[in-house]
Amino acid sequence: xxxxxxxxxxxxxxxxxxxxxxxxxxxxxxxxxxxxxxxxxxxxxxxxxxxxxxxxxxxxxxxxxxxxxxxxxxxxxxxxxxxxxxxxxxxxxxxxxxxxxxxxxxxxxxxxxxxxxxxxxxxxxxxxxxxxxxxxxxxxxxxxxxxxxxxxxxxxxxxxxxxxxxxxxxxxxxxxxxxxxxxxxxxxxxxxxxxxxxxxxxxxxxxxxxxxxxxxxxxxxxxxxxxxxxxxxxxxxxxxxxxxxxxxxxxxxxxxxxxxxxxxxxxxxxxxxxxxxxxxxxxxxxxxxxxxxxxxxxxxxxxxxxxxxxxxxx
Numbered sequence: 001x002x003x004x005x006x007x008x009x010x011x012x013x014x015x016x017x018x019x020x021x022x023x024x025x026x027x028x029x030x031x032x033x034x035x036x037x038x039x040x041x042x043x044x045x046x047x048x049x050x051x052x053x054x055x056x057x058x059x060x061x062x063x064x065x066x067x068x069x070x071x072x073x074x075x076x077x078x079x080x081x082x083x084x085x086x087x088x089x090x091x092x093x094x095x096x097x098x099x100x101x102x103x104x105x106x107x108x109x110x111x112x113x114x115x116x117x118x119x120x121x122x123x124x125x126x127x128x129x130x131x132x133x134x135x136x137x138x139x140x141x142x143x144x145x146x147x148x149x150x151x152x153x154x155x156x157x158x159x160x161x162x163x164x165x166x167x168x169x170x171x172x173x174x175x176x177x178x179x180x181x182x183x184x185x186x187x188x189x190x191x192x193x194x195x196x197x198x199x200x201x202x203x204x205x206x207x208x209x210x211x212x213x214x215x216x217x218x219x220x221x222x223x224x225x226x227x228x229x230x231x232x233x234x235x236x237x238x239x240x241x242x243x244x245x246x247x248x249x250x251x252x253x254x255x256x257x258x259x260x261x262x263x264x265x266x267x268x269x270x271x272x273x274x275x276x277x278x279x280x281x282x283x284x285x286x287x288x289x290x291x292x293x294x295x296x297x298x299x300x301x302x303x304x305x306x307x308x309x310x311x312x313x314x
Contacts, residue, residue, distance in 0.1 A: 024250055025249075025254045028255045029246075029250065029254060029255065031243070031245040031255075032242070032258040032259065033258055033261065034238075034242045035239045035240075035243040035246060036258065036259060036262040038235045038236070038238050038239035040266050042232055043266065044273065044274075045231065046058060046062075046108045048228070050105075051109070052225065054218075054219065055102065055108070056210060056213035056217050057217055057221075058105050058229065059102055059105040059214070060207065060210040060213070060214035061214070061221070061226070061229045062232050063101070063210060063233075065230045066203060067204065067207060068233075069233070069234075070203045070204075072196075073199060073200030076196065076197065076200075080193075080194075082192065083192075086189065086192050089188070090189070090201040090202075090205060091205060092185070093185040093186065093189070093201075093202065093205065094201070094202065094206055094209050095205075095209055096178055097182040098206045098209030098210050099209075100174070100175050100177075100178025100179045100181075101210065103171040103174050104116075104172070106168065106171050107168040107169075107171040108168075110167060110168025110169075110171070111166055111168035111172065112270050112274075112276040112279070113269055113270035114267040114276065114282050114283070114286070115172070117262055117263050118157050118263055118266075118282055118283075118285060118290075119154065119169075119176060120172070121150075121286065121289040121290050122150065122154060122173070122176040122180075122289060123176050123179045123183070124297070125147055125150045125180075125289070125293065125296075126176060126179075126180025126181070127180045127184055128143060129180075130180055130181065134184065142299060143299065146292040153286065153287070153292065154173075155285070156281055156288060157282050157285035182202075186202075257294055260287075260291075260294065263286045263290060267282075267283060
């Protein structure tokens with residue numbers, strides 16, 4: 001917020017971001033469009049490095065170089081006091097996220113960009129299931145149907161029994177599950193520590209967690225490769241910043257459908273720059289998964305609006 005703005009900040013929504021106060025749908029769409037392009041550029045950069053640097057080393061260097069963007073947040077750790085259970089939670093989340101990142105970098109070197117992008121949309125599905133099982137959140141018929149559609153979409157992408165599955169496919173499934181668990185762990189942590197600390201500790205613990213794997217396969221790195229890795233870290237930070245700006249500028253009903261374009265960019269990028277054939281099954285399955293994710297997001301937004309309107313005393 002602008003320091004000269006004396007109006008109170010809007011109350012945070014369920015996703016931890018403020019509800020948009022001044023609706024700017026065009027800006028929200030453009031921010032989310034930029035975030036999607038950044039995420040696809042990130043995956044392309046990782047794929048370029050995949051043939052020259054081991055996945056574990058690429059992942060470690062990406063997070064190590066990215067620490068420069070969260071150093072201010074980490075510096076505030078000296079000024080706050082948190083219970084020991086919170087530090088343990090930070091550590092365990094770092095372990096889970098480190099393994100997910102490692103598997104994601106490995107998958108990027110084994111399967112096409114479009115498949116990585118399409119299967120990455122399973123993250124919110126795992127989060128929805130985990131929230132129902134472990135956080136006591138409701139799982140009604142419409143959500144269950146959306147989950148079934150998403151799982152069916154994943155099966156269309158993988159087509160088990162119709163083709164040979166690569167280790168990258170299994171790695172990507174484990175990646176989406178790992179990221180889902182990490183995000184579920186972030187929800188209670190965000191209530192116990194400032195968001196900047198939650199983000200900073202994730203970057204720090206993942207860097208530490210990836211270090212042993214990177215050292216085990218370390219190869220010499222050129223300045224050009226380091227430059228590309230720093231660019232990847234910068235693009236990743238920019239993607240998250242743009243996504244946050246999109247949520248602040250416009251409601252999720254406007255911004256969430258735009259995320260579906262990431263699949264389009266991934267298919268186009270893979271075909272044009274990496275010579276990857278356009279697989280209609282991957283596109284169809286990806287559309288099913290994306291549609292389910294968008295439905296769940298829009299449904300949750302409608303429920304929040306309904307709860308807010310019911311809580312207003314006439």
